[in-house]
Amino acid sequence: MSASFHAMWTSLRPIGRSDASGGYRRYAWTGADADCRLWFRMQAEARRLDVETDRNGNQWAWLGDPTAGDAVVTGSHLDSVPDGGAFDGPLGVVSAFAALDELRARGVSFRRPLAIVNFGDEEGARFGLACVGSRLTSGQLTREKAFELRDADGVSLPQAMEAAGHDPSGIGPDPERLARIGAFVELHVEQGRALDLSGDPVGIASAIWPHGRWRYDFHGEANHAGTTRLVDRHDPMLPYAETVLAAREQAELAGAVATFGKIAVEPNGVNAIPSLVRGWLDARAADQESLDTVVAGIETAARAHAARQGVDLAVVRESFTPIVEFGHALRDEIGRILGEASADGVKVPVLGTGAGHDAGILSASIPTAMLFVRNPTGVSHSPAESAAEDDCLAGVRALADVLEGLACR
């Protein structure tokens, strides 16, 4: 199992890697994506699995009869964010194949069909919407909206699919496919340091935090930076700066995260007091109440600071995703399986995450769970993203235990 993991990791590593950054540029329906899909097909065929690409561009490798129902599915995605790391996505796919190798070495027999999946366009790097493959399949993205998606060059999603040899005419909800799945388990590198802090190589996901984006428009008065007396100014940069600090403070109080990571300034001149400062807030918390508290606290502080400077403030919520709580039945069953599998019956920690996943999308339709593998730095969506090989192998063993418990007993 260790050798097969290593061989897969080595063969996947060069695909879509930028020499300049050391990061990955595996965007949906590009050449790098096609190479990843070919890699997936070769791994599946080497294991005598039946490979198919569904109408929405997700790849499936089946052991057993796909139409039998109550299938156990595992996998993740192979695409990346711009200059992403090697682990986010691929670790789940490689671990899925390695777990199958491990189960075959154990000599188990399967009483439920098993599938390994590579979801298309999870990161949304090209068309600006994450989890397109799973959203289409589950009906959370309509065919009409999908047809409107365009990349930075104006190429539409169906055009990109067609150019890559995938017929886009059939995209849309696929309830028959979902109805055949009894459980989906996605293994993923942790995008945070909870496991590093708890000292565990593997954890089980409890929930994906509710999160949203808010646009703050601070309208002031443009004027000369050299001749306008300080007392005469309506400088929107000042309340904006105070709001950034308030976001940090409110997040700390609530054990949440809040970030102003994008800003637009008008007129954006070195020697001009701005007329407008527009900042985007990304806020996430473990539960809705904490998130509401953080977001309200930031807005209250922003309004007070804006009023003090004679600056107008408009706040617009641009997007919002409610909490995704993974079903307790599957989560508890996985906890029990892993507890029994470990020599001393240790409990595997259960943790929440602030990042979105295909598993989060699918949890609205089918029983879904996630396993996380320790990330020693917590860094993700960066070439510096990492996981120790021992931890990756612990993840494969845990996934194999889970699949055995679900599909073989």
Ligand SMILES: [Zn+2]
């Ligand atoms: Zn991912």
